Amino acid sequence: MHVHDYNKAVEIAPDTYWIGMYLEHDPFQCHPYFIHNGDESILIDPGSMLEFNAVVRKVRSITDIGAIKYIILHHQDPDLCASVPDLEKLIQRRDLHIVTHSRMTPLIKHYLTTSTYYEIDKKKLRLETETGVSLTFLTTPYCHSPGAFVSYDPQTKVLFSGDIFGGIEESWEFYAKANYFDQAKQFHAEYMPSKDIFNYALKKIERLDLELIAPQHGSIIQKPYIADLIDKMKNLDCGLYIEEKYNSELLDTIEALRAKDRALKEQESLLFQQSKMAAMGEMIGNIAHQWRQPLAIVNTLIAITKEKHNYDMLNKEDLTCKLAEMEKNIAYMSSTIEDFMSFFKPNKQKRRFSIRKAVTLALEVLHPNIKKHGIAISIEGDHSLVVNGYMNEYVQAVMAIINNAQDALVSNNIANPTITVTFFSREHQSRLEITDNAGGIDDAIIERIFEPYFTTKHQSMGTGLGLYITKMIIERSMHGTLEVESDHNGTTFSIGVTHASKD
Numbered sequence: 001m002h003v004h005d006y007n008k009a010v011e012i013a014p015d016t017y018w019i020g021m022y023l024e025h026d027p028f029q030c031h032p033y034f035i036h037n038g039d040e041s042i043l044i045d046p047g048s049m050l051e052f053n054a055v056v057r058k059v060r061s062i063t064d065i066g067a068i069k070y071i072i073l074h075h076q077d078p079d080l081c082a083s084v085p086d087l088e089k090l091i092q093r094r095d096l097h098i099v100t101h102s103r104m105t106p107l108i109k110h111y112l113t114t115s116t117y118y119e120i121d122k123k124k125l126r127l128e129t130e131t132g133v134s135l136t137f138l139t140t141p142y143c144h145s146p147g148a149f150v151s152y153d154p155q156t157k158v159l160f161s162g163d164i165f166g167g168i169e170e171s172w173e174f175y176a177k178a179n180y181f182d183q184a185k186q187f188h189a190e191y192m193p194s195k196d197i198f199n200y201a202l203k204k205i206e207r208l209d210l211e212l213i214a215p216q217h218g219s220i221i222q223k224p225y226i227a228d229l230i231d232k233m234k235n236l237d238c239g240l241y242i243e244e245k246y247n248s249e250l251l252d253t254i255e256a257l258r259a260k261d262r263a264l265k266e267q268e269s270l271l272f273q274q275s276k277m278a279a280m281g282e283m284i285g286n287i288a289h290q291w292r293q294p295l296a297i298v299n300t301l302i303a304i305t306k307e308k309h310n311y312d313m314l315n316k317e318d319l320t321c322k323l324a325e326m327e328k329n330i331a332y333m334s335s336t337i338e339d340f341m342s343f344f345k346p347n348k349q350k351r352r353f354s355i356r357k358a359v360t361l362a363l364e365v366l367h368p369n370i371k372k373h374g375i376a377i378s379i380e381g382d383h384s385l386v387v388n389g390y391m392n393e394y395v396q397a398v399m400a401i402i403n404n405a406q407d408a409l410v411s412n413n414i415a416n417p418t419i420t421v422t423f424f425s426r427e428h429q430s431r432l433e434i435t436d437n438a439g440g441i442d443d444a445i446i447e448r449i450f451e452p453y454f455t456t457k458h459q460s461m462g463t464g465l466g467l468y469i470t471k472m473i474i475e476r477s478m479h480g481t482l483e484v485e486s487d488h489n490g491t492t493f494s495i496g497v498t499h500a501s502k503d
Helices: 052-062 084-091 105-111 180-191 195-205 223-234 244-310 316-344 355-372 391-411 466-477
Strands: 010-013 016-018 033-035 041-044 068-072 097-100 116-119 126-128 134-139 149-153 158-162 212-215 351-354 376-381 386-389 418-426 429-436 481-486 491-498
Touching: 010 212, 033 052, 052 084, 068 084, 084 105, 097 105, 105 116, 134 195, 180 223, 195 223, 244 316, 351 355, 351 391, 355 376, 355 391, 355 418, 355 429, 386 391, 386 491, 391 418, 391 429, 391 466, 391 491, 466 481
Parallel strands: 041 068, 068 097, 097 116, 158 212, 376 418
Antiparallel strands: 010 016, 016 033, 033 041, 126 134, 134 149, 149 158, 351 386, 418 429, 429 491, 481 491
16 A cells, blocks of 8 residues: 555655655656756656656645756656657746766757756756756766766755666665665666676765655665665676676686785885985995094094093092093984984874975985085075975985986086075975976986986986885875976976975
C-alpha cells in the first residue's frame, strides 16, 4: 500500500516537489522534479511523453506553467528529454533556458528544442535566480554520459542526482529503505562505465551537506541512509569491472604501478642519502677549518703551561688564566660542532621556523669557503617571515643553492663576487631569493639543472644531486615552489613556501 497519492505533486522539501507519474509494475520509474520559485521556477528532468500529461497537470496544481524559466537536463536520453519541445509550446517564454552541459547540447538539439541553452560549464557551475533560489552544479563525467552532472540546492540541501543513485525495482517505494542498495546496484553495474569513474563522482557528492537525494530513477533517499549508501556504492564493481578479463588486467596494472612507485621512492631515498653524505663530507671539512685556530691556541697554551711548570715558573694566577683561555676555546669548538651537527638531526614533524634563522645557519656552515674566496654576502628584506616545514631540510636546500652560486663565482673568476639573499612576501607565500653575479647559466643547460646527476663540474667536485634534492625538498616535502631565472648578469633561485598559520 502506497503512502502517497501519486496523482498529486508530492512536496519533498520546502517548495520542492516530485511531479512524476507512478507506472505500476514498471521497474524503471522516471522522476521529474519542480522547484517553485515565482516566475523563475525550475523544472528538473521532465521526462518522456509518457509522463507529459501528469507533469503538466502537477505543475499547474502548484503554479502557472508559464512560471517555468529553467528546464534542467542532466543528460540527453529520451526518458528525460523527449517531452521538452511540447513543454516549450505550453510555457511560451522567450527567456526559457535549457540548463545543461555543453557536451549535451549537440545531442539535445535533435529533439527540435528551440530554447536558449544555459551551459553550466560556461557559467561557473552555478545558477543564480533573482527570486532567491541558487543551484550549484557538480560535473560527473561519463556517469553515464560525457557531460553528465548533478544539481545541488544549498538552501534545502537536496541533490538532484540524475542517473546516480537510481534503482530498478518493481516493488517500488517512494522513499528508499535501508536495503535500497540491493535495488540500486544492478542499475549502476549496468549504466556506470567503471568503478574509477563512478568513484570520482561519488567523492564529489559525499563532500556535500545532504538532507535528501532525488534521483531520476528509483527511490528518494533520506539523510539517515545517504552515507551508508555512498560507502556501499564505492565498492561496487560496474561497467568494465564486470568483465573478468578487464578486471584482472587492471589489477595487474595497478600492482605494476605500485611496484614502480615503491622503486621510485627507494631511489629517491637513496639519492637523498647520497646528497646528505656529500653535504656531510663538506661540513666535516668546514668543521676542521673552524677548529684549526682554537686547536692551535689550546696547543700553544698547553706547551707554555708545561714549559713554565718544568722551570717552576707556573704560579696559581697564571695557571688559572691559561685554563680559562683553554676552556673558552674548547667551548667555542663544542658550540661549532653542535651548530653543524644539528643540521643532520632528522625532522619528524613540521615546525614553524624563521627563514632568516635558516639562512643564518646555512651561512654559518658555509662561512669558511665564502670567506676564503672573498665573496660578499648581502642580506635584505623582511626578516620576520615564518613558514611551517622541516627546517634542517630547508637549510640543506639553501646551502645547495649558495654552494652552486659560490662555485660559479669562483670558476668564472668574477671580480667583486656577490651573493644577495632577499626575503619578501608574495601571494600567501614567504619568498626567498638567492642571486649571484656569476654571469648566468647557459641557455642550453638551464632546463636540465634540476635533473639527478646532471653537473657541469668535474667528477671530483660534484655529484649533480644538489639541485635535484633541493627541488624535492621544496616542492615535495614542503609543497612549495622552486624557480630559476638567469641572464648574462647572473642567476636567481626563488624559493616560495606558504606562510605559517598564526598561533
